[in-house]
Amino acid sequence: MKALKIQNLQKTYASGFVALKNVQLEVEEGDFFALLGPNGAGKTTIIGIITSLVNKTAGDVSVYGHSIDLESEIAKTYIGVVPQEFNFSVFEKVIDIVVNQAGFYGIPQPIALERAEHYLSQLGLWDKRYQSARMLSGGMKRRLMIARALVHEPKMLILDEPTAGVDIELRRSMWAFLREINQQGKTIILTTHYLEEAEYLCRKVAIIDKGTIIENTTIKELLSRLQTETFIFDLKRPLAEPPVIQGCEITSIDEMTLEIIFEKSRDLNTVFQDLSKHHIEVLSMRNKTNRLEELFVRLTHHESL
Amino acid sequence: MTMRLKENWIGLETIVRKEISRFFRIWTQTLLPPVISMTLYFIIFGHLMGGRIGDLKGFRYIDYIVPGLIMMSIITSSYGNVVASFFGAKFQRNIEEMLVSPMPNYIILWGFVLGGVARGVTVGVLVTVVSLFFTKLQLHHVGVVMIVGLLTALLFSLAGFINAIFAKKFDDINIVPTFVLTPLTYLGGVFYSIDLLPNIWQNITYINPVFYMINAFRFGMLGRSDIGTHIALWVIFGCVITLYGISLWLLKKGVGIKS
Numbered sequence: 001m002k003a004l005k006i007q008n009l010q011k012t013y014a015s016g017f018v019a020l021k022n023v024q025l026e027v028e029e030g031d032f033f034a035l036l037g038p039n040g041a042g043k044t045t046i047i048g049i050i051t052s053l054v055n056k057t058a059g060d061v062s063v064y065g066h067s068i069d070l071e072s073e074i075a076k077t078y079i080g081v082v083p084q085e086f087n088f089s090v091f092e093k094v095i096d097i098v099v100n101q102a103g104f105y106g107i108p109q110p111i112a113l114e115r116a117e118h119y120l121s122q123l124g125l126w127d128k129r130y131q132s133a134r135m136l137s138g139g140m141k142r143r144l145m146i147a148r149a150l151v152h153e154p155k156m157l158i159l160d161e162p163t164a165g166v167d168i169e170l171r172r173s174m175w176a177f178l179r180e181i182n183q184q185g186k187t188i189i190l191t192t193h194y195l196e197e198a199e200y201l202c203r204k205v206a207i208i209d210k211g212t213i214i215e216n217t218t219i220k221e222l223l224s225r226l227q228t229e230t231f232i233f234d235l236k237r238p239l240a241e242p243p244v245i246q247g248c249e250i251t252s253i254d255e256m257t258l259e260i261i262f263e264k265s266r267d268l269n270t271v272f273q274d275l276s277k278h279h280i281e282v283l284s285m286r287n288k289t290n291r292l293e294e295l296f297v298r299l300t301h302h303e304s305l
Numbered sequence: 306m307t308m309r310l311k312e313n314w315i316g317l318e319t320i321v322r323k324e325i326s327r328f329f330r331i332w333t334q335t336l337l338p339p340v341i342s343m344t345l346y347f348i349i350f351g352h353l354m355g356g357r358i359g360d361l362k363g364f365r366y367i368d369y370i371v372p373g374l375i376m377m378s379i380i381t382s383s384y385g386n387v388v389a390s391f392f393g394a395k396f397q398r399n400i401e402e403m404l405v406s407p408m409p410n411y412i413i414l415w416g417f418v419l420g421g422v423a424r425g426v427t428v429g430v431l432v433t434v435v436s437l438f439f440t441k442l443q444l445h446h447v448g449v450v451m452i453v454g455l456l457t458a459l460l461f462s463l464a465g466f467i468n469a470i471f472a473k474k475f476d477d478i479n480i481v482p483t484f485v486l487t488p489l490t491y492l493g494g495v496f497y498s499i500d501l502l503p504n505i506w507q508n509i510t511y512i513n514p515v516f517y518m519i520n521a522f523r524f525g526m527l528g529r530s531d532i533g534t535h536i537a538l539w540v541i542f543g544c545v546i547t548l549y550g551i552s553l554w555l556l557k558k559g560v561g562i563k564s
Contacts, residue, residue, distance in 0.1 A: 013564060048564070051405045055563050073407040081405055087398035096323075097402075103319025104406035106312020148402075 001029040001064065003078075003156050003187040004050065009059035011045050011211075019045040021211040023059070027189060027204070029155075032182045034198035034219070035191045037208035038300055043191040044084060046208070047160050051081045064155060077105065080149035084160040084191075086141050088148070090134035094125060097133060098148050105152035112151065119147040122177070139170045146174075156187040163197060175201055195296055199223075209300045230288040233258045236281035243278040245271070259288070316408040317416050324420025328386055328427075335386065336428060339378040343432045346374050347439045350496065362498055362529055368443065371436045372523040373495030376457060378432045380490055380515065381482065383425030383458040387417050387465035388478045395469065400562060410556040414466065414549075421462025422455065429454055449525030449534060456541045457518045461486075463548035470552075470561040489515045499531045514544050 009023040019042045027033045037043050048054030050061055052072060061068045063075040088097045095116055102112030120126045123143040128136060136144060142162060149157060159178075163171040171194075178201060182188050192198055198205055199219055207215040215222065238255040248271065249261040258280075262271060275282060328335040351367030358366045394400040403413050433442065444450060464481075472478045493515030499507045510516050521537035524530035530537070555561070 053401055053404055053563060055559055073409065076405065076407040079405070083401065085398070087401045089394070089397050089399045100319050100323055101402055101406070104316050104403055104408055106309070106315045106407070108315060152406075 002062075003027045003029045003031065003064060004189065005060075005062045006046070006050075007060045009046070009049065009061065010057045011042075011049065011054065012057045019211050020049075020057075020059075023208070023211070023213055025206055025213060025216065027156075027187060029064075029187055030182070030185055031187055031189075031204055032178075032202045033187070033189045034202035034205040035189060035208060036195065036198055036205060036296060037191075041208045041300075042211045043208060044160055047081065047083075047158055047189075047191065050158065051079060052076065077152065078155045080152065080154035080157045082142075082145045082149045082157070082159040082162055084164065086145065088133055088141075088144070090132070092133055093130055094120065094133055094136070094144055095129040097144065098151050101148045102151045107152060115151050115153070116147070119150050123147050139166050142166060143174070146177075150181075154186075156189065157181070158189045160191050161193060162190065163192065163194060171197075207296065207299055214299055227264060228261050229264050230259060230261045231285050232288055233260060233275075233285045234283045236283050239280065243275070243280065245274040245278075248274070313408065313412050316406070317412050317419075320403070320413065320416025321419045321423070324386070324390060324417065325423050327390060328420070328424045335382070335424060336431060339382055339428045340431050340435055343374050343378055344435050346370075347436060351439055362500075364527060364529065365440070367440050368527065369498075369523075370496055371440055372526040373493075373519045375429050375432050375436070376454075376515075376519050376522045377490050377495055379425040379429040379454060379458050380461045380518075381486065382428040383421040384461040384465040384468075384482060384486060386424040387421035387462045388469045388472070388482075390420060391417050391466055391469035392472045392475075392478050395472075395562060396475075404562065410553060414552050414556060417466055418459060418462040418552075421465060422458040425458030425462065426454065429458070443526050445528035446525045449521060451525075452538070453518060453521045453525055453541065456538075456545055457522070460514075460518075460541060460545045460548060463545065463552050466552050467548065467555065470555050472561070489513055490519075492516075493519050494531060495519055514540060517541055 004025065004027040006023055006025040009020050009025075010018075011020040012018050023042070023046065025046075035043050035046065045054055049056045050063065050068065052068065064078045066075040066078070068075045092100075098116040098120060099109065099112045102115060103109070107115070116129075117126060120129055123146060125136075125140060125143055125147060128140065133141065133144065146159075146162070157178075162178075163174055166174065175197070178188060178190075188201075190198070190202060202219055205215070205217065205219050205222060206213050232253070235256050235258065239252065239258070240255070242250040242252040242258060244250070245260075247262055247266060251259045253259055260271065272282065347367065350370060355366035355370075360366070361369045391400070394403075403416075436442070468478060468481045492510065493513050494510065499510050499516070502510065517532060517537035517540040520530040520532045521534050521541065524534045524537075
């Protein structure tokens with residue numbers, strides 16, 4: 001079952017700016033899907049169209065088989081959305097924001113109150129329920145929007161840059177939460193600037209650039225296209241100059257750390273042997289985490305992989 | 306129309322409850338000012354000056370102007386409620402909470418409009434109660450008073466909604482009340498009968514919809530009007546239908562709220 005199917009989606013704004021050019025996209029039920037792209041690529045426009053906040057120029061969008069044009073009321077019940085910018089009344093109480101949202105989806109108040117307690121507790125906001133939303137910190141406001149998006153228990157959750165401006169600890173706890181609800185069967189679509197986030201959380205990825213989907217595949221497949229791999233080596237003793245080793249691009253991050261890029265086909269043992277020849281002892285090593293970033297930059301700059 | 310009636314009803318109830326609690330929460334800005342200004346009208350125009358003006362159409366001056374003043378407070382309050390609330394929701398973007406939900410457009414419209422009607426009627430009742438300190442309540446035809454009061458509140462709630470749809474900044478929600486609504490109300494016969502006007506001004510008054518509302522309301526209270534009540538009711542009803550159609554069309558097109 002396709003959770004989301006987008007066909008020939010086009011959007012031209014009144015100013016004449018073409019935001020989307022024939023976008024095709026499919027997201028399977030239960031996927032954790034990343035939509036990546038530089039600023040202004042069209043990610044938020046796509047989300048706006050799916051959630052009925054932006055009028056499309058042409059094309060079809062269906063959610064769990066229901067067209068957003070012909071069966072918009074059914075399609076909307078499947079979607080929960082967490083926008084990039086805060087879009088609640090800052091004068092309302094936290095609990096009212098969540099319970100009212102349930103009301104807009106036709107959920108009776110006693111059930112809405114139960115669910116509000118459940119999601120606000122899960123997201124660490126239950127103690128703040130009687131506070132006015134303007135009193136919350138940035139991270140809390142973002143979690144409030146997640147609770148609000150989940151209160152009608154949608155099958156698909158769309159998050160537009162959910163961890164932008166959120167500290168590392170909170171980002172990690174949000175990731176854990178999102179993973180958990182995805183494992184429970186919820187389809188999640190995420191746009192993010194943190195490519196590490198997409199690599200850590202998502203199974204599939206689409207990259208959009210200037211209104212066109214330029215990649216739509218699994219993260220694993222995309223990463224496998226990299227011909228090289230980058231490792232970080234922590235050294236036992238300080239090193240004044242990085243060594244020169246055939247087939248390796250070595251840069252010194254600091255006197256105790258080296259970044260080494262080499263062909264994927266190369267045996268890692270030979271790298272160690274070469275380092276030993278230069279009397280370099282390695283304490284530990286790790287794969288560089290922002291591999292996706294490398295790919296992303298290459299793809300959006302139209303370089304070959 | 307795929308959503309069930311029950312769910313739509315809960316959605317409508319949620320918006321109306323939210324709207325009513327909003328204007329009660331800020332009652333010093335929403336309920337108190339019209340009561341104070343109408344009290345001043347009653348004191349100055351009715352009590353102090355009214356005695357010198359004498360009778361108008363067989364009624365004491367204060368008795369003659371009370372229906373118009375109640376209507377004036379209903380008009381400004383219902384309009385003000387919807388224009389401020391809907392524009393506020395647009396400005397803070399919390400209107401998106403409703404737009405992403407499965408509620409059909411007509412439920413969103415009715416939710417805001419009924420909130421405006423509730424405030425218009427609340428203020429109307431409060432002003433009527435205050436008027437009892439200055440004059441005796443006269444009710445010639447209760448049904449006409451209620452229908453005209455409700456339809457007028459509905460009409461100006463819809464007008465406020467349309468204003469809010471087009472408003473881009475806070476100034477835009479004050480322009481219409483200041484430059485259109487107030488002149489129409491004052492020139493709609495709150496303080497005088499159009500018989501006192503020269504012919505040309507009488508004819509001009511006939512194109513002012515507020516004139517029909519004030520006179521139909523005055524008929525309901527005093528049994529006296531410058532225009533037939535049936536005609537007035539049709540004019541009000543026609544305006545309500547027209548503005549309702551325009552509002553729904555604007556919502557469907559997403560004017561001012563979708564890009």
